Amino acid sequence: MIREVVLDFETASFVDLTESGAARYSEDASTEILCLNFQVNRTGPIYSWRPTYQDEDYRETVAHRILADLVVDPDVIFIAHSAGFEKAIWRNIMVPVYGFAPIPGRRWHDTMAVAAMKAMPLDLDLLSRVLGLDVTKDMEGSSFTKKLSRPNRRGELDRSKPSLERVYDYCSVDIRSQTAVHARLGWLPPMERDIWLLDQRINERGVRLDLGYIRAAKSVVDRASEPLGHEFHRITGIPKFTQVQKLREWCAAEGVIVPDLQKETLARILNVDIDGDLEDDDDPFSYRPTLPDHVRRALYIRQLVGSASIKKLDRMQSCVSLDGRARGLLQYHGAGPGRWTGRLLQPQNFPRGTLKVDGEAPDPELLVNAIMTGDPDVVEMLFGPPVEAVVSGLRHTIVADQGRVLLSGDYAGIQARVVLALAGQWDKLGLMAAGADVYIDMACEIFKMERPVGKEAISRWKHEHMRERQSGKNSVLGLGFQMGWWKFQLKYAQAEAEAFCRRVVETYRKEWAPEVPKLWAALERAAVETVWTGRPHEAYGLEYRLEDGWLTATTPSGSKIWYYNPKPTRKAMPWSTEEEPDIRAAWTYQVKKQGRWITVDAYGGLLTENYVMRIETDIMAEAMFRLEREGMPLVLTVHDEALTEPLIARADEAMMKQVMADSRLARQLKIPLQIDTWAGDRYKK
DNA sequence: GTACTCTGCGCC
DNA sequence: AAACGGCGCAGAGTAC
Numbered sequence A: 001m002i003r004e005v006v007l008d009f010e011t012a013s014f015v016d017l018t019e020s021g022a023a024r025y026s027e028d029a030s031t032e033i034l035c036l037n038f039q040v041n042r043t044g045p046i047y048s049w050r051p052t053y054q055d056e057d058y059r060e061t062v063a064h065r066i067l068a069d070l071v072v073d074p075d076v077i078f079i080a081h082s083a084g085f086e087k088a089i090w091r092n093i094m095v096p097v098y099g100f101a102p103i104p105g106r107r108w109h110d111t112m113a114v115a116a117m118k119a120m121p122l123d124l125d126l127l128s129r130v131l132g133l134d135v136t137k138d139m140e141g142s143s144f145t146k147k148l149s150r151p152n153r154r155g156e157l158d159r160s161k162p163s164l165e166r167v168y169d170y171c172s173v174d175i176r177s178q179t180a181v182h183a184r185l186g187w188l189p190p191m192e193r194d195i196w197l198l199d200q201r202i203n204e205r206g207v208r209l210d211l212g213y214i215r216a217a218k219s220v221v222d223r224a225s226e227p228l229g230h231e232f233h234r235i236t237g238i239p240k241f242t243q244v245q246k247l248r249e250w251c252a253a254e255g256v257i258v259p260d261l262q263k264e265t266l267a268r269i270l271n272v273d274i275d276g277d278l279e280d281d282d283d284p285f286s287y288r289p290t291l292p293d294h295v296r297r298a299l300y301i302r303q304l305v306g307s308a309s310i311k312k313l314d315r316m317q318s319c320v321s322l323d324g325r326a327r328g329l330l331q332y333h334g335a336g337p338g339r340w341t342g343r344l345l346q347p348q349n350f351p352r353g354t355l356k357v358d359g360e361a362p363d364p365e366l367l368v369n370a371i372m373t374g375d376p377d378v379v380e381m382l383f384g385p386p387v388e389a390v391v392s393g394l395r396h397t398i399v400a401d402q403g404r405v406l407l408s409g410d411y412a413g414i415q416a417r418v419v420l421a422l423a424g425q426w427d428k429l430g431l432m433a434a435g436a437d438v439y440i441d442m443a444c445e446i447f448k449m450e451r452p453v454g455k456e457a458i459s460r461w462k463h464e465h466m467r468e469r470q471s472g473k474n475s476v477l478g479l480g481f482q483m484g485w486w487k488f489q490l491k492y493a494q495a496e497a498e499a500f501c502r503r504v505v506e507t508y509r510k511e512w513a514p515e516v517p518k519l520w521a522a523l524e525r526a527a528v529e530t531v532w533t534g535r536p537h538e539a540y541g542l543e544y545r546l547e548d549g550w551l552t553a554t555t556p557s558g559s560k561i562w563y564y565n566p567k568p569t570r571k572a573m574p575w576s577t578e579e580e581p582d583i584r585a586a587w588t589y590q591v592k593k594q595g596r597w598i599t600v601d602a603y604g605g606l607l608t609e610n611y612v613m614r615i616e617t618d619i620m621a622e623a624m625f626r627l628e629r630e631g632m633p634l635v636l637t638v639h640d641e642a643l644t645e646p647l648i649a650r651a652d653e654a655m656m657k658q659v660m661a662d663s664r665l666a667r668q669l670k671i672p673l674q675i676d677t678w679a680g681d682r683y684k685k
Numbered sequence B: 001g002t003a004c005t006c007t008g009c010g011c012c
Numbered sequence C: 001a002a003a004c005g006g007c008g009c010a011g012a013g014t015a016c
Helices: A017-027 A062-072 A083-094 A111-117 A124-130 A139-148 A161-170 A172-185 A190-205 A211-236 A244-253 A263-270 A293-305 A308-319 A364-372 A376-383 A386-392 A414-423 A426-433 A438-447 A455-464 A466-481 A485-492 A498-512 A515-533 A604-629 A653-661 A664-668
Strands: A003-012 A032-040 A046-049 A076-080 A108-110 A207-209 A406-411 A537-539 A542-547 A550-554 A560-572 A583-593 A596-601 A634-637 A641-644 A675-680
Touching (some): A003 A083, A003 A172, A017 A083, A017 A308, A032 A062, A032 A083, A032 A172, A046 A172, A076 A083, A076 A172, A083 A190, A108 A111, A111 A190, A124 A172, A139 A161, A190 A634, A211 A244, A211 A308, A211 A386, A308 A386, A364 A376, A376 A386, A406 A604, A406 A653, A414 A426, A414 A466, A414 A515, A414 A604, A438 A455, A438 A466, A455 A466, A466 A498, A466 A604, A485 A498, A498 A515, A515 A537, A515 A542, A515 A560, A515 A583, A515 A604, A550 A604, A560 A596, A560 A604, A604 A634, A604 A641, A604 A664, A653 A675
Parallel strands (some): A003 A076, A076 A108
Antiparallel strands (some): A032 A046, A406 A641, A406 A675, A542 A550, A550 A560, A560 A583, A634 A641
8 A cells, every 4th residue: 555654854054955955955064954754644643753862873763663664665655845855855864874775756746746736836834824724833933943954143053952852842833734735735647747757857967067167257257347346336326236226316316317227228228239129229319418428337337247147156156066067946837837947046047148249149169268267358358348248158157968968959939839829820820830930921911011022032121121020029929918009018119109009919919810819718708607607618629627726727738727716706898987887707816926825817818828838838848758768868948948968979959859849739739840959068049 | 133025137 | 999928036125
């Protein structure tokens, strides 16, 4: 019979767990176990295993004998909340220090993974509260235990007997929470369990970081920003250029109103063309007359060195394992519809490089070699502003191991392809499948222009009508999920008039992809019907049903999207008035947003986006299994991109394309896939 | 001090 | 006639 063991370590260390992650934490020499609490089959007694006792050898205790037996029994499954932590402590301390047998990956279960799959909060306290589980938390005991796990003010770990006794007293509380959560949430279904097991292999494999390069990059940044920081302080009186509000207030006092300090805003104000397609180039001098030189200089410094991304360098140093690989960078199902999210150094939001050498991104090795000198002057001479150069080279910190290469593949424009395929907009998909530039197609539709024919004409058009193409691209990518003209203007076209934005949105909905709004409406209707009647409803291959406190949407691949606590509501439409009210049936659900558990309105565009993201993730996960089988072990996934680290002999871009293209689900849904690949020693975009 | 929220900013 | 995409992290600011 399968037995379940819920377990929870309390530990102490000089290493900061949130800063460094479980892998680095567990292998640090200062990390020690205070106790391990565990409970068998939900109702049994809670045992506490400890490495030290008053009078007896820990090996002689009942807890130890029971635990040792459980570990070697292949029918026992170990359950933890955020199991990556318990697994790491087990692997790096329990086995080597206390002589327990290793526990293979297949014998672990993670209650956090189930919470993630069902779109619930991951944090155990909030999760218990939201689920209404009646576990009273001993707040004092909890904060005391937390305090004891870190060095005190004098820089020591407190090991006094009364303190430890207090921790032991408190410990069973988390076990009760975990057991209750497990009883409520249950197991992962087989398909999801396979994905989670894959996730664990990827997280434990980690990704190699070039520590020498990281050190050099930090040196470049430090040496370049120091004089600039002083100058900034002199000009503005603000000690740090990270103080956004103060800087804005200072600018205002100097007579310059700055709406925000975002990259693009700053570029516009300073009139620096960052991407070669500055949106507001009608009047390039609009800001100049009102911008005093010292304000310009202060903002310029902020632009030069204000990038927050370089903090990734510090994070890399603190979370890299002793063997030079960073682990635990991905959270399984971190986003509602199944996507992985990034952790620690957040490998999913590396800035895209802005450096250009002869109009192209520089060769990673050349850039790295320059930065390796640690000398900002060398970098400046070869590539331009040193901090910008380091930011552009941040991705290159990720490298392949000896004898291996990085091999990356990404699904080009997959979001647009999936939404068009689900909606049945086959004409546009046909264009995409034939390799046409649909952004140009949409632009021609918006601006009523003649479509260019022939390779040369297209290339010329692209060059001559860059702005029109950008509008086309934004529309194709952004308007598939019911974005209105207001948001479109805010996000992509602040320089354009309302009428223009209205026309773009109208063109997308009425002319370019008229099937897509039908998809929004159908999903909305099916979901509302399900929530209001309690009976399942299907639309466009997606089946909504109520399931034990959630509304689920089952996709054609059998995967599900979960919405917690769906409630029927009535909602006034935006155009509803007193005289002509338009109140319709709708529904809400609950979700964690910006750390808070809130109620949100469901609407067709959102349901469509969730559906599309789920399908994308399914296609990606499917491909990841095949890549692993073909000798291309995954190290990262960035939503539509798979980064693998095969042996040099197995690194074959054509093979990768083929493996990623070979998707049962894409065939079933008639989604034409296009895969772009590259191989190299360093990560890049 | 610690916990939390808000803003900014990076990605898909 | 038509709306609110998904994330994580750093730092500042605020509340206790």
